[in-house]
Amino acid sequence: MKKLNVLPPSPEESKEDKAVGPGRFPSWLHRKLPSGSEIFQTNAIVSKYRLNTVCEEAKCPNRLECYTKRTATFLALGKACTRNCGFCDIDFSKQPIAPAADEPERIALSVRDLGLRHAVITMVARDDLPDEGATHIAEIVRAIRKENPGTTVELLTSDFSGRTELLDIVLAEKPEIFNHNIETVRSFTPRVRHKAGYERTLSVLRHAKSTKLSHYVKSGIMLGFGEKDEEVRETIRELYEAGCDVITIGQYLQASSRKLLVKEFVSPERFKALEKYGHQLGVTHMYCGPFVRSSYNANLFVPGKEAIIST
Numbered sequence: 001m002k003k004l005n006v007l008p009p010s011p012e013e014s015k016e017d018k019a020v021g022p023g024r025f026p027s028w029l030h031r032k033l034p035s036g037s038e039i040f041q042t043n044a045i046v047s048k049y050r051l052n053t054v055c056e057e058a059k060c061p062n063r064l065e066c067y068t069k070r071t072a073t074f075l076a077l078g079k080a081c082t083r084n085c086g087f088c089d090i091d092f093s094k095q096p097i098a099p100a101a102d103e104p105e106r107i108a109l110s111v112r113d114l115g116l117r118h119a120v121i122t123m124v125a126r127d128d129l130p131d132e133g134a135t136h137i138a139e140i141v142r143a144i145r146k147e148n149p150g151t152t153v154e155l156l157t158s159d160f161s162g163r164t165e166l167l168d169i170v171l172a173e174k175p176e177i178f179n180h181n182i183e184t185v186r187s188f189t190p191r192v193r194h195k196a197g198y199e200r201t202l203s204v205l206r207h208a209k210s211t212k213l214s215h216y217v218k219s220g221i222m223l224g225f226g227e228k229d230e231e232v233r234e235t236i237r238e239l240y241e242a243g244c245d246v247i248t249i250g251q252y253l254q255a256s257s258r259k260l261l262v263k264e265f266v267s268p269e270r271f272k273a274l275e276k277y278g279h280q281l282g283v284t285h286m287y288c289g290p291f292v293r294s295s296y297n298a299n300l301f302v303p304g305k306e307a308i309i310s311t
């Protein structure tokens, strides 16, 4: 089988790698797909305002479920990213189009029409822009708040190259939840997101926590690249020490043949064990399971309105 990893495989991986592809999913990844008019309504609202969602651009496996719940995660600053991470299927461009000046307002109106009480905004990395998109993201938060008083906001941002002056622009808007994903364990970071850095992510999270401007600091990990449980536990511990209140852990799935191969399907029992480990450390919310994504059921963790979680 032809291998189409974004990054060349390590010598060790070349010997061992096997694709685990569609049709070979374990039983716990089979589920009945939801249906209902809400899916079309959510799509219609997103289309009406010409918005991008990470649900569509990253081919998230939960999109039908989330759309049924009239939820989507908006992808701001265009739909082309200046990085080309090994796991992520969002289009790559060194010079994406300029941010649309009216995008903040269009997102705010879409939040209103969807009736979202908790809005999650994510972004492509815009290393090409002087402020890497920070000012635009801040404008989106202001527009949502103006149009939707009472709606809480979660920002799932890039690392802004670790530039604290840019992070401070978005944190100054006091998003209820500041989210930045570490994505994988330390050893896999160069292959999974070669333009980011494990330590840089920890410093971004530490900085967000130190400002006390968000109620929760959140991060997420994907499993299935071949990482060991000890490494995952180390990452959970380091996220906790960096100040994370919420940690999500889900199964990595290959969104297209251009992306990194799935090396392993992690059982629900292992997810549960990792969840327990995080709770024992003192993490406020661990949300772990095969279908968990960073923004999956994000409304469960709204500060002060948390639901009892059962994955």
Ligand code: SF4
Pocket (backbone or CB within 6 Å): 054, 055, 056, 060, 061, 062, 063, 064, 066, 067, 071, 072, 073, 293, 294, 295, 296, 297
């Ligand atoms: S889990 Fe997140 S990215 Fe996936 S469909 Fe739901 S809201 Fe969108």
